[in-house]
Amino acid sequence: MDEHELPPDQLETVELGDYIRVVRERKWIIVASVFVVVAAALIASFLSTPRYRASSQLLYKVSNLDMALTGARVFEVRDLNRELQTGVGLVRLNTVAAAVAEQLGSSRTPGQLLDMVEVRPDGQTNLITVSAVSIYPDEAAQVADAFGEEFVRLRREADRQVVAEARQLVQDELQSLTRTEAESDRGLMLADKLKQLEILESMQTGGYEIVQTATVPGSPFSPQPLRNGVLALAVGLVLGVGIAFLLEYLDRRIKDEESLQREYGLPVLAQVPLVGKKWLGPGDVRSTAPIGFATPEGSTLESFRTLRSNLQYFEVDRQLRTLLVTSALPQEGKTVTTVNLGFSLALSGSRVIIVEADLRRPMVHKYLGLGNEVGVSSILAGTHTFAEAMQLLRVDDFAPPDSRRSGRDQSAANTLMQKNLYVVTSGPLPPNPAELVASEKMADLLVQAAEAADYVLIDTPPLLLVADALALSSHVDGVLIAARMRNTTVDEAREVRTILARASARTIGVVATGVPRGKRYYSRYGGYAGYGY
Secondary structure, eight states: OOOTTGGGTTTOOHHHHHHHHHHHHHHHHHHHHHHHHHHHHHHHHHHHBBBBEEEEEEEEEOOOOOHHHHOOOSSSSSSSSHHHHHHHHHTTTTHHHOOOOOOTTSOOHHHHHHHHHEEETTTTTTTTEEEEEEHHHHHHHHHHHHHHHHHHHHHHHHHHHHHHHHHHHHHHHHSSSOOHHHSSHEEEEEHHHHHHHHHHHHHHTTTEEEEEEEOOSSSSSSHHHEEEHHHHHHHHHHHHHHHHHHHHOOOBBSSSHHHHHHHSSOOEEEEEEOSSSSSSSSGBBOOOOTTOOSSSSOOHHHHHHHHHHHHHGSSSSSSEEEEEEEEESSSHHHHHHHHHHHHHHHHTTTTTEEEEOOOOSSOOHHHHTTTSSSSHHHHHSSSHHHHHOOOOOOGGGGGGGTTTSSSSHHHHHHHHHHHOEEEEEEOSSSSOOHHTTTSSHHHHHHHHHHHHEEEEEEEOOOOOTHHHHHHHHGGSSEEEEEEEETSSSSSHHHHHHHHHHHTTTEEEEEEEEEEEETOOOOSSSSSSTTTOO
16 A cells, blocks of 8 residues: 555545535525525415315215115125225216316316316225316316216216116016906016116115215415425425535535545645635736735744644654645645745744746746746756855745744844845746756756755646656655645546655645635644634
């Protein structure tokens, strides 16, 4: 296992705090989702036409009259549930709907009337409920009653027709008998059966009767703004949280210290607060706001004090005289980290040299307002010596104004007068920067710088764009990575980690830049450094 590789069980650990962070950071998405869904539900509710529902109830009742009269079942029901389901289907017949339209004198078609009606068996009872929905309360009640009445009439006529057919058969047979045959026992039996069937026919009800007529509803059942609003609130919350976590899943940016440490497999040595929205100022010009320390108690100064202190823990076995600073991609704060770390080390009394090894897009001289006519490229080309290329930078010009007058910083101020920060800018941009950076002359330049200073900080191009930083990694004592929060992605971090591991570079840690103010954590290695900011 690589020395920077974390155990597999620590690579994808999700805790309750991660869920809370997602909800907190994307709360406006959740709020917007709730607002939109609730607003849409309420608007739809208030703009919807009120609808009324009225219901009537039918009772299926088994009669024993046929058994009493004939001694046999004429209409025997073996499955009550099947009978009720059949009744439900019969209520919605087109013939019933047509009869309803004729009874009510309605201008609606049978199909439209059927669309208004809902029929269902009522639980485990013998009841069938007929409900009608309309924008007019009176019409809803009339339609519900009319469907019940027409269904009962249809069933009654159907059952009477069955009995009538049997009665007609008996009557025809009786009329075919002679007078003598009619007075016989058989004739008398047929005459008795005819009377029974006549009585049975007149008593047929079809098995159903209306036990509850529909009443005109006093208020609409739809819309219900309060109920719809509550449901919309729940739906909006679920939808908003779902969208928030979906965006979080699709968002590959690193947002917290734990993720940064996990993906790089390195300790986070310091967290540098966000200064402005971008490192770029107006007109795509590099802003100087992130450079230097405005006050002795400033959070930026405290961050680099923490970084300076944490670096000491890596000097137990091997001194960090040359430190390479790089990043995955541009605008992640590597140059800001290099310069401000140089200031912090110089304020502590160390002699520091910053070497601009980015021969493609150098920024150190722009941040510090230095000339760039002579620099690293001039030394490598042999036109100037290392001493001629160094430029003195007075650290007190970038230090807190009160640091020289404050009693606690008096010793640092006295040292500041004697030891300052030196900078070797990039010099004129060469046509072959990769070859120059990887040359033996560049290695010799770093050796000269290390002999002349306590610390040499080397600003290099982004690691994922060019191989310049990788070529220099074998000539330095340590590599420091700058990663901007909410900018560096998980994939970029893993790629940088893999590249440095393959090169066997001594990568000591990560500096988290662009951290929103008020969201800084205690440094894992800096004790109480950063407390209160």
